[in-house]
Amino acid sequence: MSNLSSPWWLLLALIVAALAGVYVYIQRLRARRALRFANLEVLNRVAPVKRNPLRHVPIALLVVALLLLTVALSGPQADRKVPRNKATVILVMDVSRSMNATDVAPSRIKAAQASAKKFADELTEGINLGLVSYAGTASTLVSPTPDHTATKTAADKLQLADKTATGEGIFAAIQQIQTLNTVLGGDKAAPPARIVLLSDGKETVPDNPNNPRGAFTAARKAKEEKIPVSTISFGTMGGTVDLEGDQVPVPVDDASLRQIANISGGEFFTAASLDELNRVYEKLQKDIGYETRRGDNSRPWLIAGTLLAILAAFAALVINRRLP
Template identity: 75%
Template sequence: MIDLATPWWLLLLLAVAALAAGYVYMQRRRHARAVTFANLELLDTVVPPQRNRFVHVPIALMLVGLILLTVALAGPQADRRVPRNKATVILVIDVSRSMNSTDVAPSRIQAAQQAAKKFADDLTDGINLGLISFAGTAATLVSPTPDHDATKAAVDKLQLADKTATGEGIFAAIEQIKTLNAVLGGDKGAPPARIVLESDGKETVPDDPDDPRGAFTAARKAKEEKIPVNTISFGTLTGTVDLEGDRIPVPVDDASLERIANLSGGEFFTASTLDELTRVYDTLQEQIGFETQRGDNSRPWVIAGTILVIIAAIGAIAMNRRLP
């Protein structure tokens, strides 16, 4: 069934049906009159039978065109993907020492910077974008703003540090979103918000992610505030990093990042190369930058109906017939 905004316009189909019935009646009456008063042998000579194969095509096309135009008047509705005018996205990027691993060329942090800047470039203009980095503590580098160039400039200046306080990064993002929502008139009128968390390792501060400032607790808080956290686990299981001359294994930790996403109502992604990370950001851009809206879809019906009516008129003229 077609979803129509004003279905009462379909009553015009009765007029189209009446037109079709009138045409059939006139054709039968004309044929009966010809049979009654005409010399059939002479009639077959003047009007060759093969012409009759196409004589009804123009009226058929016109009737179909009128049906399509009537449906267009009734306002068919359809879902459309349109750019978001308003939304808030906070990028939360891990800058712990493990991000210096070169298992992802040229390094995890450099690949993360490239992908994050492309994400900022592609993101819909009306979306407020912010940036938070975290290692042992969290730092708000850019408060949410539609000026995406500010985020790109800050991404270039990310500096690595010790430890990994994932929960602090999420809490900081939540506070930034709540602050912006208050400025915009409160949570009821606030635009949708989302946190995009990129990390490569397990939280080290605090030791327990269920601690009051832990990552799992922060994820639950995000769920409570209706702010999904999409997590990206970036790196490989064979990653290592040089710390004071020692080669330290820094395998990626998918399990904790997936749990953060699940607890917050977000989605979990993995990437082990720059290309994979870029594709993840492209997917997020499609999800965040666009929304589905129900709206008018009459244009295709108008175009198709108009084309058929024009073809019908040309056909009728070409066959030296008057339009009914």
């Protein structure tokens, strides 16, 4: 009953049941009246022993159709995903030099740029999208805006730099969301927000993620602001970069990125290739760009009831040569 907006309409089912009962009563009454005929020849003509067993099919279909239409009138409700009208998403992308590793073709940074642009292309219209990059420091390249082409343009211009200050990237994203929320009328009127962090390595600045500007501290701040941080660990354990002729290992650091997601209330993903990264972004698009709402679900019941009513009428004409 909790899934019905107008459950009192179900009382009409009692009327439908009464109609079915009246039909059964009339059929039995006809049989009893037939037995009153003394002339067996007349009896066989009026009420033959072998009657078409399908003669009851039309009324049975009609009863079921009426029951389905009664359910439709009662307003069945269902949860469904609908596009969000508003939300804020900040892409935070690691541009440290380890992103130049080629274990993900053509390189980690090139693949990350391609996937970020694809994400911007397919994100639901109306959602504010921004872009923050970070290496030793964080830079806000695009403030949150419904113009997703700005993020695509900025993603093409990402430049690699030394060090990895993951906390600074998260803090910069939080600040952008807070600024937008103030413009929109404060936290109560603000749309839901999400930070999507893509990185391939461990934070190097500061050396302790629990420091005031560290990644874990930033994740706790995000949780305080009710902004989940979804992290994507991008690359492989065997990645290397060429630094002045030396191949330096740059393995992906899953542990810290998983911890950031856990602390902030977000989700952790791994992606070892561009295809995997695109699949992660597709899932995030569904999570971010759509929301679950309870709404009217009477249409399937209405369609089924109407089709059965039409079928009942057709069956009555074919089987009984008349409408039920």
